[in-house]
Amino acid sequence: MSSEKYLKPEVIQQIKRLDLRAQFIVKGYLQGMHASPYHGFSVEFSEHRKYTPGDDPKDIDWLAYAKTDRYYVKKFEAETNITGYLAMDLSASMAYTYRQELTKFDYAICLAAALTYLMILQNDPVGLVTFGKKITRSLPPKSKRQQIGTILSLLSNLKPEGETDIGNSLIQLAAMLRHASLVMVFSDLLTDPEPVIAALRRLRHGGHDVILFHVLDEAEVKFPFHGLVDFEEPETGQRLEIDADGYRRDYLEEINAFRESYREECFKSGIDYVPLDTSMAFDKALTEYLATRRQRA
Template sequence: MSVEKYLKPEVINQIKRLDLRAQFVVKGFLHGLHASPFQGFSVEFSEHRKYSHGDDLKDIDWQVYAKTDKYYVRKFEAETNITGYLVMDLSSSMGYTFEQTLTKFDYAICLAAALAYLMTQQQDPVGLVTFNDKIRSSLPPRSKRTQLSNILSLLSKIKPEGTTNFKHSMEQLAAMLKTRSLIMVFSDFLVDEQETLDALYRIRHGGHDVILFHVLDEAEVTFPFRGLYKMTDPETGDELKIDGDGFRSDYQKRIQEFRDGLAKECRKTGIDYVPIDTSMQFDKALMEYLLSRRARG
């Protein structure tokens, strides 16, 4: 099996140990960097930061632009370690799946584990926060190698349950942050959009960097349902009967507007927005982390 296949969710699902999942995802990702125009951008991660007005255009890295559609310039000064928080939504809606190998929760857990693996390899302090209607557990950031085991242990034990109070949970998180940090939030964001944005703005205005990993099931994006179908809200139990064929076009338009709206509002305040569904390989999200890491300073 080629190492790149370890970036595919259906392959990762066959690996039951979370530590091995994380290692395989990172290994596949780094191998992909070596085999791409990013050769040399792997373990040392060539330093980049986002393009700012006044930067010399000749310093733009066009290979990075081709991969990400974003402008980055190389930076050469030394960079201090980044303190990161993996912030995991464990509300019931994250447990949803429709004929997929990984639930949204499984996908987010695997991605968070891979990021924890990358950060500890870089000796970056990394912590973990889980929440639904409030913060349920937290591990303060540490850079010791034992921190990876602590994070993986907690990630392997948590299960999706309960309802979401995103605003309250983010207010609690903001109060915990003592130093400038990179906040990586994993959620389906199936909550009030304005409350979500207000909560993220508060964290961003506190001087912290934010990556919003918007994780949806593939079916929540494509809407493959046909005929009469009964939909059940996993958090409230409310039921709704729909005609899948008649509703599909309108639904797909609304979900795209939802994602586009979040992306637009995030751009206004410098929040990185990464739309993901459970059919996607993990390398897109990992690349976003690496570029955000180098955009600081």
């Protein structure tokens, strides 16, 4: 089975247990990484940095020199470890799916579970916060193997319901963090962007690295509807009947502008923005995480 097949959401849906889903995603991803000379090098030397004057020559990794013709030294553990927080949006809108196997919430949960495995494999402490209108649960970060089971157990019992206040919740999170951390936010961001962007900036100004995983349903990105369609707003219950064919162009312009505005604002603030939809394989998000971790380490 190819690594690409491991990473498809419809394949993941066939596995009922979250721990097995997460391992499946990570296994496929790592197979894909090792199949690529570029990524293989990146992973192999993620714990290295270039030799600089003042470093002890005894710390030079001669195997790395033989492969690259450059001098590298092994990083000390304190230089490489980063504390991670998974921040999970529990709003009712995350439960939406049109024709995909996984809801937005299922997709985000699988991705968060896989990232938990990756962080623990790298001996990085990782914790979890969940939020609706405010933070509802907080699990402190740990790097022990038992933390995988603790986080996956929590994730598998979460249910998306009610309204959300992403901006307020992220400001709460910023106030909780005592040390520079990597904050991984999972949300569909279906709310007023301004308070969210302000809160993300606050996290960055606090010295934290942020990856924003913007998870939408495939139908929310591609609008595959025709004729008269009755839509319901999941958090308020408001209903609206529209002519889908007449509305499509305007809708697609709006959703593309919405995502682009987040991309631009995140870029300005040094935040990694990862636009995803539930039809996409998981490796894009995992690659983004590892690239960010290497960059910030």
